[in-house]
Amino acid sequence: MNIVVCIKQVPNTNEIKINPETGTLIRDGVPSIMNPDDKGGLEMALRLKDQYGAHVTVITMGPPQADAILREAFAMGADRAILLTDRKFAGADTLATSYALAGAIKTLDYDLIIAGRQAIDGDTAQVAPEMAEHLGLPQVSYTVDLKYNNGLCMVKKETEEGYQILEVPTPCVLTVLATANKPRYMSVKGIMEAFDKEVEIWTADKIDVDPNRLGLKGSPTRVKKSFTKPQKTPGQVYEVDAEEAVGIIISKLKEKFII
Amino acid sequence: MEKTDYKNVFVFAEQRDGVIQSVALELLGKAHELAGVLNEKVVAVLPGHNISKHAQMLIEYGADEVICIDEPELKDYLTEQYAQTICQVVEKFKPSILMIGATTIGRDLGPRLAARLTTGLTADCTRLEISEEGELMMTRPAFGGNLMATIMCTEHRPQMSTVRPGVMQKMTRDENRKGNVIAFKPTFDKSKFLVRMVENVKVDKGKVDITDAKVLVSGGRGVGCKEGFEKLQALADVFPNAEVSSSRAMVDAGIIDHDRQVGQTGKTVRPDLYFALGISGAIQHLAGMEESDFIIAVNKDKFAPIFSVADLGIVCDLNKVVPLLTARLASEIEKK
Numbered sequence: 001m002n003i004v005v006c007i008k009q010v011p012n013t014n015e016i017k018i019n020p021e022t023g024t025l026i027r028d029g030v031p032s033i034m035n036p037d038d039k040g041g042l043e044m045a046l047r048l049k050d051q052y053g054a055h056v057t058v059i060t061m062g063p064p065q066a067d068a069i070l071r072e073a074f075a076m077g078a079d080r081a082i083l084l085t086d087r088k089f090a091g092a093d094t095l096a097t098s099y100a101l102a103g104a105i106k107t108l109d110y111d112l113i114i115a116g117r118q119a120i121d122g123d124t125a126q127v128a129p130e131m132a133e134h135l136g137l138p139q140v141s142y143t144v145d146l147k148y149n150n151g152l153c154m155v156k157k158e159t160e161e162g163y164q165i166l167e168v169p170t171p172c173v174l175t176v177l178a179t180a181n182k183p184r185y186m187s188v189k190g191i192m193e194a195f196d197k198e199v200e201i202w203t204a205d206k207i208d209v210d211p212n213r214l215g216l217k218g219s220p221t222r223v224k225k226s227f228t229k230p231q232k233t234p235g236q237v238y239e240v241d242a243e244e245a246v247g248i249i250i251s252k253l254k255e256k257f258i259i
Numbered sequence: 260m261e262k263t264d265y266k267n268v269f270v271f272a273e274q275r276d277g278v279i280q281s282v283a284l285e286l287l288g289k290a291h292e293l294a295g296v297l298n299e300k301v302v303a304v305l306p307g308h309n310i311s312k313h314a315q316m317l318i319e320y321g322a323d324e325v326i327c328i329d330e331p332e333l334k335d336y337l338t339e340q341y342a343q344t345i346c347q348v349v350e351k352f353k354p355s356i357l358m359i360g361a362t363t364i365g366r367d368l369g370p371r372l373a374a375r376l377t378t379g380l381t382a383d384c385t386r387l388e389i390s391e392e393g394e395l396m397m398t399r400p401a402f403g404g405n406l407m408a409t410i411m412c413t414e415h416r417p418q419m420s421t422v423r424p425g426v427m428q429k430m431t432r433d434e435n436r437k438g439n440v441i442a443f444k445p446t447f448d449k450s451k452f453l454v455r456m457v458e459n460v461k462v463d464k465g466k467v468d469i470t471d472a473k474v475l476v477s478g479g480r481g482v483g484c485k486e487g488f489e490k491l492q493a494l495a496d497v498f499p500n501a502e503v504s505s506s507r508a509m510v511d512a513g514i515i516d517h518d519r520q521v522g523q524t525g526k527t528v529r530p531d532l533y534f535a536l537g538i539s540g541a542i543q544h545l546a547g548m549e550e551s552d553f554i555i556a557v558n559k560d561k562f563a564p565i566f567s568v569a570d571l572g573i574v575c576d577l578n579k580v581v582p583l584l585t586a587r588l589a590s591e592i593e594k595k
Contacts, residue, residue: 016405094382095374121402123523124382126370129338133374138453139338141367154457159363160518161275162462167455220379220415224396226408235554237572239561242579246587249555249580252571256553258474258532259591 001054001148003045004105006115006128007038007073009066013120034069036178037116043183044146044176045114046077052148055079057108061089061100067199074194075186086203091216094122098130099218103209104202105135111170112153117142117177125175132173140166141175265416268294269354271345272305272317272325273364275336279313281471282360282424287321289387289427290358296389300324302354306344308334311440318438321430325440326352332447335459336364339452342371344445349376351443354417356395358387361421369421379412380419385426385527394418404523404546425470425527426550467502469519474501474532477521477548480508481537481558481577488514490578491536494585497592504528506538522547536577540565557581 011030034042048054058073060066061084070081084104092100105113113135118125125141132139144163145156155174157164186194204214212218238248253259268290273280283303290301303322305314307329314325326348332340345368349357357372359365361383373380386398390411395418398409412418469475476495478488488503495501505515507522521528523543533551538544540556540563548554549568556569557577566572573580 011402013402013405016402093379094370095377095379098370098374122382123401124370125366126373126380126382129367129370130374133342133371138451139367139371140454142363157363159459162460164456164460165458167457169453172453220377221381221410221412224409224411226401226406228406234567235570235572237561237566237569237574239574242575242583245557245573245575245580246584249571249573249584250587250591252555253532253588258553259588 001048001052001111002057002109003048003054003112003114004057004059004108004110005038005042005045005073005078006101006113006131007042007058007060007069008035008116008119009033009060009062009069010035010119010121032065032068034072035116035119037118037176039116039183040178040180041114041116041174041176042073042076042078043181044143044174045112046184047181048112048146048148049077057082059084059101059104061085061092061097070199071194071197072186074197075190076184077187077190081197081199082202083199084202084207088204088211088214091219092214093219093221094124094126094130095220096214096216096218098127099134099213100204100207100209101127102131102134103207105131106208111151112148113137113171113173115173115175117175128173128175135173137171137173138168139173139175140168143174143176144180146174260416262414262416265353265355266297267300267302267352267354268297268356269302269304269349269352269358269417270322271357271359271365271368272303272313273360273362274305274307274310274313275364277307277310277313279316280360280362280424281429281468282362282365282422283317284320284429285424285427286358286360286422287317288430289422290356291321291430293356293387293389293395294323297355297393299355302326302352304328304345304348306330306333306341311442314440319432319434319436321436323438325438326443327440328443328445330445332452335456336368337452337454337456338367338371339454340447341368342375343447343451345372346375347445348443349417357417357419359419359421361423365421369419373419376417378415378417378419379410380421381410381412382421384420384422387420387422387427395420400523400546404543423527425529467518469502469504469521470526470528472500472502472528473530474498474534475504475521475528475530475548475551476501476534476536477504477506477538478509478515478536479506479538479544482509483537485514487578490581490585494534494581494588497585497588506541506544535565535569536581538565539563540568
């Protein structure tokens, strides 16, 4: 059984702060991590490896420094790692990104493709379903559990109201939530070996794609502008005891006709 | 693709078990506004089984036309069945804009469709406007709500976006509104129907939808424990349409259910009145509630960021304020 796991290196958005004077993001010193949902996906793949001896390939598209998360994946137990990196991929929106990933995965052997539901920097949840479409494979998103048996996946999908059990044959694409499992730690032996293993560097020439559909050129959407939210003018703040506080709240609610 | 061939604002009318979802009505409200600027029609696309009876309601909430696709295969949402259907609707009717609710269904369907149609899709939009050139400007939060980005799709059609539930405003229902209902019959390639639903389980979580509440009594770390939330519930009980909600900290601590969480990874709410009690106001929380009409924050820490968005701030111990406020409010409301 061959499993391909798509992972992404992201800034830890919990640690991003805004410079109150310039209104811009402070990215300096913000650590880069393996996207949490992707790590859940990798763990799901590694559990299938533990159970069935699956071969696990991790793939990422990004700048050369994304090498770090591929080595982390090695240290967790992945067997092969591919870094798709090329200036031709730059400026890709979700459609062009999914197209490039599909072009790379097409050249691999796979039964199951696993990705995280969404990345914490963009929160779009679009790349994996778009990739599934390019590959012509069925998809199940919001996966929290998987039972695999002889070419058939029983997938538990989280919904707003509860969950669904969906049956899907391989090959297929699953997108996984970080809450699906608790990813294993890197093993000491794994960390030692991760540095000696080869991360394969693939450029656009190596994959099965039409170059016009890559990067900015292949992206139907454009970011017109980005901005930090305009600051709201704060209301009055009172430092008072509880009795007085309640009086202020009640008179304000009356003034606003809420009561 | 000839851009001028594409017109009208389409809304995916999501239904579950034959019930039209609130987000579909919110999108119709927004579509009505956008179509007004463009001088085009609002068209609701309604796939499902035995759902034609809901077409009139979509008209009353702002649709000028409803395309009904009534097929047994469409009873429950499944990606491929719905993707084939909506794709054929788009190819035949050529919408300029297609809006989809950013639910687990919409966020599964949207990207599948966008890739099939080779067009752009903008996820989880919180603002939609028409530019001077008549193009759709889609604004969404990124980097955990730290940054807003306005995105456009000028060379491809339709311009697609998913929209967060609870963000757009429904129109007031008008039972005299008239519109056309069109039946559409898709041609299915059933060989691609590979996913089978074995079970669809609804976990009864007390069926709360905090996005529907007029008043939210929201608690954070400062509330601390389950007993603290009982006091918040007592305050909520004073109002006719109020619910208790919380920040992420209390959900992570297992004190409150995820469906009551407000914020970037929870729900976006805009009630008439939002109490932020013992909530410090992380940016991810603010992203989910700052559009509320009136925000009252109570926090012991006068430097808490929540005070930057509060309309009224009280620096005091919430454990003292809440019981007193509950009692006083109850007697005020009883007086009326």
